[in-house]
Amino acid sequence: MMELAWRALKERRVRSALTILMVMIAVTLIVSVQGLNAGFGAFIDEQLETLGANVLVVSKSPILRHGARILGTGMEVDERVVNTVKAIPEVRDVVPYVNRVASVTSKGLMREVVMIGTDLTKLRLVYPALKVKDGAIPHVGDVNSVVLGHGVANPPGGQPFAKVGDMVMIELVTIGQVGGHPTIVKRPFQVKAVLEPVSLVVDDAIFITMKAADTLFKVSDKYDGLYVITKGPEFNEKVEADIKRAYGDALYVTSPKAVAQVVHSIRQGFANLFISVAAVSMVVASVGIVASLYTSVLERTKEIGLLKAIGFTDGNVCKLFLLEAIMIGIIGGTLGIASGILFANAISDLVRIGPEAISAPPLFTAQDLILTWISAAVISALAGLYPAYRASKLDPVVALRRE
Numbered sequence: 001m002m003e004l005a006w007r008a009l010k011e012r013r014v015r016s017a018l019t020i021l022m023v024m025i026a027v028t029l030i031v032s033v034q035g036l037n038a039g040f041g042a043f044i045d046e047q048l049e050t051l052g053a054n055v056l057v058v059s060k061s062p063i064l065r066h067g068a069r070i071l072g073t074g075m076e077v078d079e080r081v082v083n084t085v086k087a088i089p090e091v092r093d094v095v096p097y098v099n100r101v102a103s104v105t106s107k108g109l110m111r112e113v114v115m116i117g118t119d120l121t122k123l124r125l126v127y128p129a130l131k132v133k134d135g136a137i138p139h140v141g142d143v144n145s146v147v148l149g150h151g152v153a154n155p156p157g158g159q160p161f162a163k164v165g166d167m168v169m170i171e172l173v174t175i176g177q178v179g180g181h182p183t184i185v186k187r188p189f190q191v192k193a194v195l196e197p198v199s200l201v202v203d204d205a206i207f208i209t210m211k212a213a214d215t216l217f218k219v220s221d222k223y224d225g226l227y228v229i230t231k232g233p234e235f236n237e238k239v240e241a242d243i244k245r246a247y248g249d250a251l252y253v254t255s256p257k258a259v260a261q262v263v264h265s266i267r268q269g270f271a272n273l274f275i276s277v278a279a280v281s282m283v284v285a286s287v288g289i290v291a292s293l294y295t296s297v298l299e300r301t302k303e304i305g306l307l308k309a310i311g312f313t314d315g316n317v318c319k320l321f322l323l324e325a326i327m328i329g330i331i332g333g334t335l336g337i338a339s340g341i342l343f344a345n346a347i348s349d350l351v352r353i354g355p356e357a358i359s360a361p362p363l364f365t366a367q368d369l370i371l372t373w374i375s376a377a378v379i380s381a382l383a384g385l386y387p388a389y390r391a392s393k394l395d396p397v398v399a400l401r402r403e
Helices: 002-011 013-049 079-086 120-126 210-217 233-250 256-299 301-309 314-350 366-383 385-392 396-401
Strands: 055-060 064-066 069-072 091-106 109-118 132-135 145-148 167-175 182-195 205-209 225-230 251-254
Touching: 002 013, 002 314, 013 256, 013 314, 013 366, 055 233, 079 091, 079 225, 079 233, 091 120, 091 210, 109 120, 109 210, 120 205, 120 225, 167 210, 182 210, 205 210, 225 233, 233 251, 256 314, 256 366, 256 385, 301 314, 314 366, 314 385, 366 385
Parallel strands: 109 205, 145 182
Antiparallel strands: 055 225, 055 251, 064 069, 091 109, 091 167, 091 225, 132 182, 145 205, 167 182
8 A cells, every 4th residue: 555655656756746845845944943943042041041040130211101201211320229229138239330332452453342340259149150261350449450251352263352461442432421522531451351151241241340430431329230139039029029119110120030031922922923834834735735636536537446446445545545645744744854954053053143143053852843743744644635535435437437
């Protein structure tokens, strides 16, 4: 029976190949979307896990609302806010920070980076995975040293941008207090340390002490935000609620968990959209299977009559055509899985994330691949039911008379 089904497919190679191609395209879309979706999700989780699970980020709300009315921007984050948040019983520590976009020049090379001013001795509270590759973290009062993220010190291409002991020139544009005129500030710093790779947020940033930030940015104890380290992840929600109770919408509180939920919701929405497109492709492939096998029934009417004349029952004829449909699904599903894996990896290599062009490799699970493969075979079998039933009900006498 298998041999007869295989021979029938081979005799109609072009039609069989086109039908298999339709199944293959649908499966390729499904597999590649699943792999890319899972890979991007794992990448986001990995990035967010570098920020401590017990860390909340508090910042000034960009817009302050009262109902539908916009009242202005949120309140300033200053020492009073620091002390108030630090007084919450479940808070272990509060680390203020400021950040600016600056140009860094070293050995004639220049690049744009995010400069973060904070208490560098407490960086590991915020980023538990942080490690120093070379050098040492500057002390709190150091105003002349800078710490480079791994991606800043070692950009793609192999030539180091800067190493420990080198002097780098920091240049940034500030808005003056009077008249709002922009002012260019330039100042040299010595590289005190280079960090191990951690995440995009850390790798593509440079760090200075808060005292250095004050002299460079003129922040005057006005911060861009606070890293709030709670006594454990289980206290995050309570601390967030306490902060919101004290400051309302004037301060914006985020946590790695909340960010992860938003990102995963967005990516799942896109994944569902593409899988819906793939499902439509599978329906089109099913119609192709029906058309191909139905045409095959018409072309092989005399052959079916001969098979019945030599002893094939209605069930045997039905099984023969179902086997053809299942073979189309199996071959198309197998090729689709292979091409889906290759396609997802190719897309991952082409679409890279961040200044350092980091890719998010697709992830495939055996369970998903097997389920997709079985689905292709089952849907193909269902598509072949009507042509198989039609073939099984042909009258052998009438079939043998057909020219």
